[in-house]
Amino acid sequence: MSKTSKRTIFSGVQPSGTLHIGNYLGAISNWVKMQDEYNSIFCVVDYHAITVKQDPKELSRNILDVVKIYMASGISAGDGSAPGGSPEKSVIFQQSDVSAHTELAWILNCAAARVSDLNKMTQFKDKAGEEKENVSVGLYDYPILMAADILLYDTDLVPVGEDQKQHVELARVLARRFNSQYGKVFKVPGVEIKKEGARIMALDDPAKKMSKSASPASYIALTDTPDVAAKKIMRAVTDSGYDIKYDKKNKPAISNLLTIYSLITGEDIKKLEIKCERECSGYGDFKKKVAEALGEFLETFQKKYNSFEDDEVREILKNGAEKVRPVAEETLFMVKHKLGII
Numbered sequence: 001m002s003k004t005s006k007r008t009i010f011s012g013v014q015p016s017g018t019l020h021i022g023n024y025l026g027a028i029s030n031w032v033k034m035q036d037e038y039n040s041i042f043c044v045v046d047y048h049a050i051t052v053k054q055d056p057k058e059l060s061r062n063i064l065d066v067v068k069i070y071m072a073s074g075i076s077a078g079d080g081s082a083p084g085g086s087p088e089k090s091v092i093f094q095q096s097d098v099s100a101h102t103e104l105a106w107i108l109n110c111a112a113a114r115v116s117d118l119n120k121m122t123q124f125k126d127k128a129g130e131e132k133e134n135v136s137v138g139l140y141d142y143p144i145l146m147a148a149d150i151l152l153y154d155t156d157l158v159p160v161g162e163d164q165k166q167h168v169e170l171a172r173v174l175a176r177r178f179n180s181q182y183g184k185v186f187k188v189p190g191v192e193i194k195k196e197g198a199r200i201m202a203l204d205d206p207a208k209k210m211s212k213s214a215s216p217a218s219y220i221a222l223t224d225t226p227d228v229a230a231k232k233i234m235r236a237v238t239d240s241g242y243d244i245k246y247d248k249k250n251k252p253a254i255s256n257l258l259t260i261y262s263l264i265t266g267e268d269i270k271k272l273e274i275k276c277e278r279e280c281s282g283y284g285d286f287k288k289k290v291a292e293a294l295g296e297f298l299e300t301f302q303k304k305y306n307s308f309e310d311d312e313v314r315e316i317l318k319n320g321a322e323k324v325r326p327v328a329e330e331t332l333f334m335v336k337h338k339l340g341i342i
């Protein structure tokens, strides 16, 4: 990958289980829009996934499946040689294929990060819960590896869901701290968060974000059949009253369903409110409409998803790593030079 005049975006998803519509609506769909304008790098962050225990067989399956999800969402990457293949706009690669990520993470651990930085991370507190003393050291150190991912590529913007904002802010702190102590190497990255959909909430509890680590009833997996998805929507909790109105404070559940409906159909929320007022006699009718739209989306998505072969995906990852490795190694070289190691 040669350095171009385009600005660079970098983002990633962990191959640690089922991806859901929150991942798609909050993050991946935004990457698809941005890839025309930016030099775009999307990573499958397997070393982040192993911060909690993974079944080896499932992990190797999940790594390929995340790539298929990226591609089915509309990220175009590959070797460009497939007949009828869309032109390549982005690079997709697997984090562990480029060892500069873990090397830089170690260097940042020592030369930039402080224990007090990590003690502020709210996601660690949420994920570790009562087990704070027993979780892996990697889970605690996870944001430093994420900073390394971002800083290796002169990243201008990091498009993520809202839950990752604090981690990107830490990457900014570390970049500045290293630059001021050792001389400028890193670009200070910005964070890009969508206005709508940055936080899709759980179907069974609109006070919590939709998450793959919660019960399957709480999320719509991108691999759920339209039938299963419809059942989950019909069972989703609702608010008191009858109105189908977007009001996050007083109607969090209906607002979440309206957000999903709007993002899936591309229709404005205000227009959907009017349409539903006219056509629905209650929450049941409204949910049927959401389920129908979601079903159509999932059917198209899964057709694409199932069209990719494992070998094709392996090739994409291999090519991707070859493209980004020289860029990562160049940054790492400069860092080591500043430290006096090289």
Ligand code: AMP
Binding pocket: 012, 013, 014, 022, 023, 024, 025, 026, 027, 028, 159, 160, 161, 162, 163, 164, 197, 198, 199, 200, 201, 209, 210, 211, 212
């Ligand atoms: P993860 O599944 O934690 O690897 O997250 C992958 C991407 O999806 C990140 O950019 C997250 O911020 C985003 N994301 C995860 N859950 C949600 C959600 N419920 N709503 C919006 N974005 C989300």
Ligand code: TRP
Binding pocket: 010, 011, 012, 013, 014, 045, 048, 145, 146, 149, 150, 158, 160, 164, 167
């Ligand atoms: N921590 C992110 C998540 O769980 C995934 C991630 C790892 C990432 N490295 C990154 C996202 C670099 C953006 C940039 O969602």
